Amino acid sequence: MSHKTLNVGIVGYGFMGRTHANAFRKVVNFFDLPIKPVLKAACGRDEAKLKDYCDRWGWETAETDWRKLIDRKDIDIIDICTPNDSHAEIAIAAARAGKMVMCEKPLSMDGPQGEEMVREIEKAGVANMVWYNYRRVPAVTFAKQLIDEGRLGRIFHYRAKFLQDWTISADLPQGGAGLWRLDAAAAGSGVTGDLLAHCIDTALWLNGNINSVTAMTETFIKERKHSLTGQTQEVKIDDACAFLARFDNGSLATFESTRYARGHKALYTLEINGEHASVAWDLHDLHRLQYFDHRDRGNLRGWRSIHVTDGDHPYMSQWWVPGLQIGYEHTFVHQVADFLQGVASGTPAAPTFRDALETQYVCDAVLDSAKSGQWQNVKHV
Ligand SMILES: NC(=O)c1ccc[n+]([C@@H]2O[C@H](COP(=O)([O-])OP(=O)(O)OC[C@H]3O[C@@H](n4cnc5c(N)ncnc54)[C@H](O)[C@@H]3O)[C@@H](O)[C@H]2O)c1
Numbered sequence: 001m002s003h004k005t006l007n008v009g010i011v012g013y014g015f016m017g018r019t020h021a022n023a024f025r026k027v028v029n030f031f032d033l034p035i036k037p038v039l040k041a042a043c044g045r046d047e048a049k050l051k052d053y054c055d056r057w058g059w060e061t062a063e064t065d066w067r068k069l070i071d072r073k074d075i076d077i078i079d080i081c082t083p084n085d086s087h088a089e090i091a092i093a094a095a096r097a098g099k100m101v102m103c104e105k106p107l108s109m110d111g112p113q114g115e116e117m118v119r120e121i122e123k124a125g126v127a128n129m130v131w132y133n134y135r136r137v138p139a140v141t142f143a144k145q146l147i148d149e150g151r152l153g154r155i156f157h158y159r160a161k162f163l164q165d166w167t168i169s170a171d172l173p174q175g176g177a178g179l180w181r182l183d184a185a186a187a188g189s190g191v192t193g194d195l196l197a198h199c200i201d202t203a204l205w206l207n208g209n210i211n212s213v214t215a216m217t218e219t220f221i222k223e224r225k226h227s228l229t230g231q232t233q234e235v236k237i238d239d240a241c242a243f244l245a246r247f248d249n250g251s252l253a254t255f256e257s258t259r260y261a262r263g264h265k266a267l268y269t270l271e272i273n274g275e276h277a278s279v280a281w282d283l284h285d286l287h288r289l290q291y292f293d294h295r296d297r298g299n300l301r302g303w304r305s306i307h308v309t310d311g312d313h314p315y316m317s318q319w320w321v322p323g324l325q326i327g328y329e330h331t332f333v334h335q336v337a338d339f340l341q342g343v344a345s346g347t348p349a350a351p352t353f354r355d356a357l358e359t360q361y362v363c364d365a366v367l368d369s370a371k372s373g374q375w376q377n378v379k380h381v
Contacts (some may be wrong), residue, residue: 004035005356006040006340006343007038007228008024008037008040008041008076009039009042009063009070009078009079010042010059010079011043011044011066011069011080011082012043012080012081013053013081014081016080016081017042017044019328019329019332020079020332021058022332023335024037025039025058026301027333027336027340028143030319030333031318031333034344035340035343035344037077037340038060039059040060040074041059041060041061041069041072042054042057042062042063042067044062045062047064058147061315066082066093069187070090072236076100077099077102078090078091078100079092079102080100080103080104084186084188085109085186087104087107087109088109091117091128092120094126095121095124095126095128099126100126100128101129101353102130102165102339103130103131104130104131104192105201105359106193106359106360106363107356107357107359109193109380110188110360111357111361111363111364114353114357115374118357120380121184127339127343127348128142128352128353129339129353130351130353130355131350132201132359133334133335134201134206134268135350135351136331136334136338137283138309138326139281139308140202140270141314142280142289142313143279143289144205145314146291147207147274147279151274152273154247154249154250154275155251155272155273156251157251157270157271157273158251158252158253158254158270158271158338159253159272160253160268160269160270161257161267161270162172162198162257162267163258163261163267163270163300165259165261165262165265167221167239170269172224173224173226174224174225175226175229179227182235182237183237183352185228189237190237191238192238192367195257195268196257196366197360200363201351201359202270203247203253203270204355205350206270206272207249207253208249209358209380210246210247211378212365212376212377213244213246213362213369213376214369215366215370215376216241216370217370219238220260222234240256240258241256242258243255243370245362266283266284267283276293276295277295278290278292285327287327288305289308290305291302291303291306307323310322310323315330335349361379361381365377
């Protein structure tokens with residue numbers, strides 16, 4: 001097979017900079033792609049750290065200003081791995097320069113900014129995608145297949161949680177590398193945009209649109225020192241958020257996220273209960289899907305723990321042999337593979353910017369409801 005190539009320029013060499021670099025490198029080893037990515041250039045502001053990142057992951061060249069990266073004629077795809085407050089500016093500049101754009105989640109700081117991004121990207125007519133990678137955990141993709149086959153029947157309940165415990169100390173500062181998540185100016189919101197956005201994206205994909213929400217949020221530590229200014233400043237993000245939701249299909253949902261659940265590091269769980277069957281999934285055991293089917297013979301009924309590693313499970317035929325599991329990093333490999341297949345076939349892989357805007361609208365409604373104490377209708381794309 002003859003291969004076309006696309007040159008990738010990545011912005012940001014932090015946590016996501018590493019997961020994406022790893023994915024762009026590995027994807028060609030495991031997937032037969034009509035288009036291959038080339039790790040052409042990486043961009044970051046600290047020259048020494050950038051050099052180390054390029055050497056370690058095999059990026060051919062380095063840029064310290066993302067505008068220069070976008071100006072380069074030899075770059076086809078801009079991949080955005082920077083904090084949330086820079087997504088819009090970089091994505092819009094990249095789209096206007098005719099580059100394809102892969103952007104980390106959440107798409108934007110809020111719905112109106114997301115609308116502008118969708119307008120610009122669609123006006124430019126460039127391929128685009130947002131890295132809601134949990135859709136591409138094979139067990140989650142498998143859940144989607146079971147739902148689409150109608151195995152669960154009518155859906156009554158959707159239940160999702162994303163629990164962490166890393167911000168409990170009042171001494172933890174806000175702002176700067178990694179800790180920008182605690183600074184509302186960089187993050188937009190707290191757990192709602194950071195963690196619940198993942199739960200919402202998966203939920204919209206598995207269970208359709210949400211029409212209304214009622215939420216509560218809390219900021220447990222009210223002031224923190226800012227790493228960049230040294231000043232003690234008010235904390236304006238939501239440390240915790242819980243909300244109820246009604247889906248268009250009539251099902252009821254509960255969502256909860258916090259960074260104050262002592263003992264939990266990244267416990268993303270979801271459960272869906274339908275009239276015939278239920279599914280449950282847990283990020284700490286991500287290669288398993290729990291499945292209960294009421295149509296089984298009565299005395300054999302029970303929850304099955306399906307090891308999602310067989311060749312007929314989503315994505316798994318590309319990896320090792322049946323029974324051998326894969327993990328977190330592979331979801332990013334799958335995302336790159338699907339993006340490139342989408343570019344080659346002309347059928348864009350989801351979630352596009354437009355798809356991700358729907359999640360932004362749910363986040364806005366959640367935060368508005370937490371302020372007003374009222375049920376809030378969700379705007380739709
Ligand atoms: N899909 C996921 O599961 C997932 C997980 C973590 C983070 N994220 C998202 O990825 C994005 C980055 O998060 P992270 O955890 O990698 O953060 P991080 O703090 O580890 O890395 C951010 C990087 O952006 C760089 N940066 C910031 N401003 C820049 C600028 N103006 N020019 C060039 N580089 C700049 C920083 O130097 C750093 O290298 C966020 O939007 C976050 O929400 C997604």
